[in-house]
Amino acid sequence: MSGDAKAGRPGRTREMILAAAMEMFAESGFHGTSLRDIAGRSGLTHPGVLYHFPTKEALLMAVLERRDEVTGEDYPTEGTTAREVLRSLVGTARLNAGRRGLVELFATLSAEATSADHPAHEFFTQRYESLRDQVAGAFTALAEDGALRPGVEPALAAIQVIAMMDGLQVQWLLDDRIDMGRALAVHLDQQVVTPLEA
């Protein structure tokens, strides 16, 4: 049944397409990449790609979910201290400075997806909500330890850091002399009583 050498393991081709799509979306953006480009790099024709992913947007969503897995490795979600959660935000910003394509993809799509009818709208709405919850949780824990500066509200502080991360990405994409990690670290140190680093 599955002994056919040509076909390989099911999902094998799917993986190759995903890898090619992620690279090319990252290099040239979603609109700048054609299905024929992706197909070419995967060694098929564009209807071949559409057999595995019904539409180009479905392929995009698959790439986004995979991106979340990759970046998710930077964000320890459980069993970590509140300070570690905040430090991981700075860490991600620093790592991102070496992953331009991924940053471009995310920045472009999160903006595009603000339209209610965009295929990735729900994806991003949920993503921001869960990110805000997670970061707000960290700030709340710090507040309970009296580790926040006076006037810092956990829920608002979460919105603010996440906003700053996103905005820094756009400025950095336009001018890579912008130091995202430092900007974020300085901001976070203004929220807490004892500096995060060291």
Added chain:
Amino acid sequence: MSGDAKAGRPGRTREMILAAAMEMFAESGFHGTSLRDIAGRSGLTHPGVLYHFPTKEALLMAVLERRDEVTGEDYPTEGTTAREVLRSLVGTARLNAGRRGLVELFATLSAEATSADHPAHEFFTQRYESLRDQVAGAFTALAEDGALRPGVEPALAAIQVIAMMDGLQVQWLLDDRIDMGRALAVHLDQQVVTPLEA
């Protein structure tokens, strides 16, 4: 010479096209909007549009410049105090909460335009540079008056506020319960010794 009733005042049609284009770029982004869509809403065909604007890119640039005029009214550039410059950032954020289309346009395009070959790339690079200069100037003036909290660096603070403004827009577009004005005001008050408001 100019007595032709059909033609109307020169620039009349141009205005209609611009208005339609601004709305549709805001809703669907640059790549998501076709000239035929814009033409349809303006009551002409797409080559009709191309008579007034040689290319789709030229139309985009015209729209961007007009947006700058609208928003520019919120930003007093000269003859104002440093504190007023910062307050105007908060004011713009509050006004923007009533101009969803404009915010969508700007958020979507600034992200798209991070690609080096995007027609609006240069426009946004310049825009951010000049905005940073202006805000950094305000922070520098405050620093000289000893009005900044210890550790606040003017140039970095400018990058940070602008980043936060942009990031807040994306979160607000996805969930309009986000209070952009308040988030920004609280952040700015953390940078200065005496609160900005009142």
Added chain:
DNA sequence: GTCTATACCCAGATAGAC
């Protein structure tokens, strides 16, 4: 001077052969 008609090529998507 202002627009319509038309034609070009490239992209996403579908139908159906193998």
Added chain:
DNA sequence: GTCTATCTGGGTATAGAC
């Protein structure tokens, strides 16, 4: 599971009607 062929629609450019 993948291809060939084809359809539709987009951006661009030109010819020519009013």
